[in-house]
Amino acid sequence: MGLLEIKLENQTLVLRGNQEESPGCVLRGNLSLHLVEKTRLKSLWLRLLGQVKVEWDDDNIRRWSSKVHSIKSVKSQKTENTFLEHEWMFLAPSKHPHTFMPGVYTYQFELILPGTLAETLDLPSTTIHYKLKAMAERPGFTTNLVAKQKMGVVRHLPPSIHMHYPIRAVESWAGRLQIEVILPRRHYERGEGIDIELSVHILPEELRIRNLSCALKEYLTIFTSSKKKTKTRLTGFVRDDNFPADEYVTKLEHFCIPQHTQWDTNNALFHIRHKIQFIISLIDRYGHVAEMRTSLPIVIVPPVEEVNDLPTYEDSWRSEAVCPAAYTIPMDSECVEYNTCGIYNYDDVDSNLYRLPSYKSTA
16 A cells, blocks of 8 residues: 655744735645555645635614514525635656555645735634645555645734834713723733723712723624625623722723634735723712723734744844833823724724835835
């Protein structure tokens, strides 16, 4: 019999920069054919496929009738597309099979992948995956030799220098309440903790804080051939019910980024963004309950690659030596402040945060 095996130089490929500026990456590996006896083969090939599967539920369609107000539900829809396909033919098909003697035959393969490639994604409703399949086709009814191998694609986005600075949101309500929320920086890894500084100025004779909720929301925007669909999911949540009835309240809340949170990304197939939403529940002297909400955008980034060499240009922002005063700059003058009233517009703020210099821009 025999054995067919796919060996990759890297199981996970790294794209550096956004899809407009990324130089891409290279897929390299070997296809090994192990034969223990004389074998006849008709063909030998290797195929790379990139596939996306999306499932979504359309919103309910409301129709008004002069007699009744009916709601018609639309069933869930599914799409599956192949957006990347490449084939290596190591032994072209022939009417007369080729005879191989016992031994190990190794075939090298290489492919330059574009910087616009979508990253691997694995969610209940959306999956993007890459897989390699090789086949040594044998004549007649003899069993073919088959090998399969999955690979991952991740993207490292170089952040703006402003990501070193704390970010702040300030909200006020009719002179009766003012809230200030400060995060130490904007980028975080999975499993990393965030120390949130909360300052509240309240009129205690009119209002009292019941609790504070912190929720990490993930926004996935999917682009299909026919439409754009945005889904929101809650990936983390904490609540604090211990608030004194004082005029000035300062607290330090701790929030941990869950391990199942996806990384922020921006490619031709989908976008992923995150923000932390803060909800303060209030009660007035008449027993009426109200809420004040504010939010801050954050970026979930992949972990730093452990190397013994100097950091690359893209990863140098993580070194404290690059900006030793990043955590000691006075808050009042260097905080990146966000106006969080209403819906936060990511397109306005994030458009240039991830942009690498191109040849045209540096000219």
